[in-house]
Amino acid sequence: MKRKVLSIVMAGIMILGLGACGSSSSTTSTSSAAASTAQSTSSASAASSASAADTSAAESTASSSTSIPAVDPNTNGAEEITLWHYFDSSADAKAIVEKCNEYNKLQSKVHITPTYVSRTELMNQYTIGAVSGELPDIGMVDSPDMESYISLGVFEDVTDELGSWDELSNFYAGPLSSCKDASGKLYGLPQNSNCLCLAVNMDLLNKAGITDVPKSMDDFKKAVEATTDSANSVFGYAMCAISTEEGTFQLLPWIVATHDGTKSSLSDLTNANCDPGLDMLGSFVKNGNMSSECVNWTQADAYNQFCAGKAALAEVGTWHMATMSKDVNGTFNYKICLLPTGDSGTSSSTIGGENFGICTGCKDKAACVEFLKWFMSADQEAKWAVLAGKLPVRSDAKPEYTYEQDAFATFQDEMNYALARGPHAQWPTISEQLYTAAQKVLLQGTSASDALAAAWTVISPILQESPLPQQ
Amino acid sequence: MKTQIRSRKDRECYPFILPAFIYLLVVVGYPIVYNFVLSFKNTNVKNLASGSSVFIGFQNYKELFTDPTFLLILRNTFIFTIACLAFQFTIGFLFALFFYKKFTFAGPIRGMILVSYMIPMSVTGLLGQNIFLNTGLINDLLSRIGITGPEWLTQTSTALIGVIIMNNWVGIPFNMLLLISGLSNVPQEVYESSSIDGATKVQQFFQITLPLMKDAIFAVLMLGFIYTFRAFDLMYIMTAGGPLNSTDVLATYSYTLSFTQYQFSKGSAVAVVLFLCLLIVGLFYLRLIVKGEEDT
Numbered sequence: 178m179k180r181k182v183l184s185i186v187m188a189g190i191m192i193l194g195l196g197a198c199g200s201s202s203s204t205t206s207t208s209s210a211a212a213s214t215a216q217s218t219s220s221a222s223a224a225s226s227a228s229a230a231d232t233s234a235a236e237s238t239a240s241s242s243t244s245i246p247a248v249d250p251n252t253n254g255a256e257e258i259t260l261w262h263y264f265d266s267s268a269d270a271k272a273i274v275e276k277c278n279e280y281n282k283l284q285s286k287v288h289i290t291p292t293y294v295s296r297t298e299l300m301n302q303y304t305i306g307a308v309s310g311e312l313p314d315i316g317m318v319d320s321p322d323m324e325s326y327i328s329l330g331v332f333e334d335v336t337d338e339l340g341s342w343d344e345l346s347n348f349y350a351g352p353l354s355s356c357k358d359a360s361g362k363l364y365g366l367p368q369n370s371n372c373l374c375l376a377v378n379m380d381l382l383n384k385a386g387i388t389d390v391p392k393s394m395d396d397f398k399k400a401v402e403a404t405t406d407s408a409n410s411v412f413g414y415a416m417c418a419i420s421t422e423e424g425t426f427q428l429l430p431w432i433v434a435t436h437d438g439t440k441s442s443l444s445d446l447t448n449a450n451c452d453p454g455l456d457m458l459g460s461f462v463k464n465g466n467m468s469s470e471c472v473n474w475t476q477a478d479a480y481n482q483f484c485a486g487k488a489a490l491a492e493v494g495t496w497h498m499a500t501m502s503k504d505v506n507g508t509f510n511y512k513i514c515l516l517p518t519g520d521s522g523t524s525s526s527t528i529g530g531e532n533f534g535i536c537t538g539c540k541d542k543a544a545c546v547e548f549l550k551w552f553m554s555a556d557q558e559a560k561w562a563v564l565a566g567k568l569p570v571r572s573d574a575k576p577e578y579t580y581e582q583d584a585f586a587t588f589q590d591e592m593n594y595a596l597a598r599g600p601h602a603q604w605p606t607i608s609e610q611l612y613t614a615a616q617k618v619l620l621q622g623t624s625a626s627d628a629l630a631a632a633w634t635v636i637s638p639i640l641q642e643s644p645l646p647q648q
Numbered sequence: 649m650k651t652q653i654r655s656r657k658d659r660e661c662y663p664f665i666l667p668a669f670i671y672l673l674v675v676v677g678y679p680i681v682y683n684f685v686l687s688f689k690n691t692n693v694k695n696l697a698s699g700s701s702v703f704i705g706f707q708n709y710k711e712l713f714t715d716p717t718f719l720l721i722l723r724n725t726f727i728f729t730i731a732c733l734a735f736q737f738t739i740g741f742l743f744a745l746f747f748y749k750k751f752t753f754a755g756p757i758r759g760m761i762l763v764s765y766m767i768p769m770s771v772t773g774l775l776g777q778n779i780f781l782n783t784g785l786i787n788d789l790l791s792r793i794g795i796t797g798p799e800w801l802t803q804t805s806t807a808l809i810g811v812i813i814m815n816n817w818v819g820i821p822f823n824m825l826l827l828i829s830g831l832s833n834v835p836q837e838v839y840e841s842s843s844i845d846g847a848t849k850v851q852q853f854f855q856i857t858l859p860l861m862k863d864a865i866f867a868v869l870m871l872g873f874i875y876t877f878r879a880f881d882l883m884y885i886m887t888a889g890g891p892l893n894s895t896d897v898l899a900t901y902s903y904t905l906s907f908t909q910y911q912f913s914k915g916s917a918v919a920v921v922l923f924l925c926l927l928i929v930g931l932f933y934l935r936l937i938v939k940g941e942e943d944t
Contacts, residue, residue: 301907307696325910330697410783420890469802470782472891602693605909616892620802 245271249278252288256541258548259313260289260533263296264565268499272564280551287544289315303331312536315545320355320367320530321422321608324600332364332534338546339363344571347555351597352570354646356532358600365534366553369567371495372526372595373430374587375516376480378404380509381411381489390514393521394434397490398457404489405466413466415479415488418458418619422605423476424612425598427492429527431455432611432629433596434519443596443607443645446633447626454518455625459618472616480504483511492516494529495588498581499566513584515591526595530570568592600646603639610635680923687917693910701913708917717893718901718918725897725922728812729876735816736872740823745853747824748831758824765821773885776814777801801887804894811883811895815876823868830864831857863940870933874926898922 245267260277264270270293277289292313294302300322306312307329318326326332339345340363345353352367375397377390385403401413417427431454433441441450461467471479476494483491484504493501493513505511515524533552535545551557558574561567568588569576578585598604610632617623617631687708691701712718747758764772779785780800787797800810838856847855858865880899883889889896889904896904898918906915 304907304910325693328693328697329910420888420892468782469799472802473777473887606911609909613892616890620804620891 246274246278248274248290249281249288253285255281255285255288256544258287258289258315258541258545260291260315260317261294261299261302261313262291262317263294263299264317265293265295266496266499266565269565272561276552276557276561280548283551287541287548289548304329306536307331310538312538314536314539314541315533315548316536317368317531317533318365319422320352320528320532321598321600321604323355323364323532323534324358324602325605326534327358327364328602330537333537333539333542334362334364335535335542335546336361336363338542339366339549342550344550344554347571347573348553349570349572349592351528351595352530352532355530355597355600356534359602359643365532366549367530367532367570368553369558369561369565370528370530370570370592371567372528372588372591373427373492373494373516374513374526374584374591376483376491376493376497376501377512377514378483378486378489378509379512381406381486385489390512391490391517392514393517393523394436394453394457394519396521397517401461401466401490402464407465410487412468412482412488414461414490415467415474415482416458416471416492417474417476417479418471418612418615419473419475420609420612420616422608424472424615425608426527426529427476427479428455428612428615429596429598430492430516430518430525431458432615434525435523436519438520440519440523440525443636444640446629446636449626451629452625455615455618455628458615459622459625462619463622469620472619495568495585496566498584498588501584502580513581513587515587515594524591524594526591528592528595528597530567597646601639601643603643606639607636683916683919683923686913687920689913691912692914696910696912704913708914709921712914712917712921720893721896721898721901722921724808724893724895725877725925728808728815728879728897729873731812732815732819732876733869733872735812736819736823736876737869739816740820740868741827743820743824744827744831745857748828758828761824762821764817765825767818769818769881770885772814772818773882776810776882776886779814780810802891804892807887807891807894811886814886815879815882819872819876823872826868826871827861827864830861830868833864834860863937866933866936870929873929877926877929878922898925 262273264273273291277291281288296319299317303312303316303318303326307326312331316331323332348367349370352370356365356367357363375390377400379390381404382388382390382400385400387400387403391397391400403413405411405413418424429443432446432451433443434450434454435441436450436453439450441448445451458467462469462471468474468482474482476492479488479491480493480497481504482488483493484501486509498513501511516526518525533549535542535549539545553570555569555571555574558569558571559576562569562574562576563578566581568585576585598608601607614625614628614632617628618625688703688705689701690704690707695701743761747754747761767775781787782797782799782802784800786800790797798806800806834857838860839852842852842856878899879897880903883895883897883900884903887895889900893901898921902915902918902922904915905911905918
């Protein structure tokens with residue numbers, strides 16, 4: 178009998194173990210992937226692309242053939258400062274190593290060691306590190322996630338060190354606000370910005386008898402319908418509506434837009450002005466103007482559809498400009514224009530970008546702050562924007578783009594109409610409700626008003642407790 | 649007297665299993681107990697850092713079992729597991745019976761079938777993504793015979809079927825492998841003597857093969873249930889749980905709640921539900937084993 182009981186207990190533990198292998202990742206397990214520090218140049222894996230919100234996560238860049246320099250391993254006795262990032266396009270990945278090496282040569286007090294960790298794994302490590310305390314000295318984070326990680330205690334308050342920096346006023350308010358908590362305390366600095374615009378295949382547009390890029394949602398709808406060519410498997414429009422933050426990033430401009438002179442807002446999803454954009458996207462899927470696969474597409478997938486000539490119009494990000502010319506490879510003429518999400522002449526978009534924060538338990542806060550001040554100086558910001566196909570986060574940074582100048586000017590203009598996601602500690606829950614509502618419209622034919630009303634039942638109590646900042 | 653000797657021998661054995669027991673206690677036992685405790689608290693993004701979470705009893709479980717999304721995901725998990733087990737086991741058994749026979753190229757073909765089992769699940773997920781595209785391999789083949797295939801991974805009604813097919817692709821060779829080793833334990837003499845007595849092949853299968861493989865079959869089914877029920881990587885890569893949670897299972901939902909939405913306690917409660925389901929299956933299997941030992 179004893180043996181029977183013991184065997185049951187032991188086997189039970191075995192089952193527990195197997196169960197734990199499958200599920201305990203929710204609370205306890207870590208992955209050794211975080212420790213893999215290869216300066217990877219590979220394009221993003223499915224896993225990372227599934228969650229990369231708005232960065233150059235999944236496509237190679239114009240300089241993909243450029244090799245990434247090695248991190249100078251010789252610290253020369255300087256204090257080592259670890260920096261974790263998820264820059265995985267070759268231009269970004271190369272630039273971050275070069276910048277760290279440059280800074281290490283400029284001074285001898287500290288040695289910055291950049292380490293690549295895939296985005297998904299990095300976010301997991303921050304969550305685990307919030308409990309275990311195993312964090313880098315400086316960490317990179319997608320701007321809408323920063324508030325959540327501040328709440329989790331991942332980043333350290335650096336208001337005393339950075340708050341009085343006289344150059345802080347040169348930073349754009351939107352990106353800078355994503356580095357602050359609800360009480361206005363500062364936890365890091367924004368490093369780059371981006372937003373979304375519309376890419377138009379001018380050859381297909383002209384072939385459909387339309388000469389100019391769409392300037393209103395009505396124009397846009399006509400253009401998408403006219404350029405759809407089912408016989409040749411060409412869709413009028415391609416975008417990403419995947420069930421991750423990446424989907425929310427691309428869907429937001431169609432929810433928050435100006436209709437009949439009034440701009441809708443995330444603070445009231447029951448407003449009828451939130452509906453027209455989503456309803457139109459639903460009709461695109463229903464009528465074959467947009468592939469239903471958009472619910473599984475990452476931004477890179479939608480971009481690839483455009484570059485392959487399989488979509489006449491597509492929602493693209495600033496970072497795509499680094500590669501678009503090469504990827505289109507002269508097969509058609511294209512233009513970048515403001516996202517025509519509402520009334521004629523109005524537009525809306527979403528702000529993306531990365532921040533660098535100083536992590537809790539950082540071994541030399543003052544030195545890390547000095548590095549961030551140098552890294553986000555006007556001169557470095559301008560250089561980075563050109564290198565990586567991004568927009569600077571400072572008004573006094575003047576990048577001299579050597580390619581796609583017109584497109585970058587359009588993206589810079591679009592920033593005036595772009596919406597920041599949050600900052601809000603429960604943004605991930607809000608985001609989940611938004612992409613779920615959109616997928617109901619796209620796949621199940623639910624009306625936008627019903628889908629958004631369902632989402633609002635979850636979002637409303639969250640915003641009542643802690644409202645989104647006014648934009 | 650015999651009992652005394654046996655009990656003394658048992659006591660002598662305990663020190664030998666002690667290291668493994670301590671290892672399990674620390675590495676497996678502690679996280680599971682911690683997970684249980686966490687599931688009864690309200691730990692989330694707002695109170696993790698301050699440590700101000702409090703015990704809320706069964707509130708997380710109450711919320712889960714009244715949440716239509718969780719109930720859908722629970723249903724998905726059982727449908728996925730049962731469908732995978734049924735197909736994997738049946739087809740795996742047929743393959744095992746077939747490849748157990750000695751014929752030319754049996755070995756190489758068996759080896760080729762095992763390739764899908766050797767491919768990492770993340771790669772299988774990526775393959776599945778491409779095979780089940782609207783214009784992917786499956787729909788292309790269907791169109792050649794005049795059938796318009798469904799939009800596999802973008803429709804809530806078909807996405808889970810696509811994931812089940814890919815999981816079967818991996819699971820069938822695994823089942824075949826285990827069942828072939830079970831078949832090799834059935835003595836050939838029994839078949840020979842039953843042939844002399846005039847038994848047909850069907851009678852041999854039901855009267856000899858199945859009963860003598862009972863233990864192997866139960867082992868395959870139980871292991872299959874556990875491995876399938878806690879599936880994560882395939883749907884995470886292939887569909888990210890979408891569209892509209894149609895391919896989400898308990899493991900992916902637990903991950904999403906904890907690591908994407910930072911609802912740590914709720915994520916733990918989902919993990920506990922997953923664990924309890926597996927424990928019930930495990931205890932059921934153990935009872936059968938113990939009963940079998942007593943019978944023999």
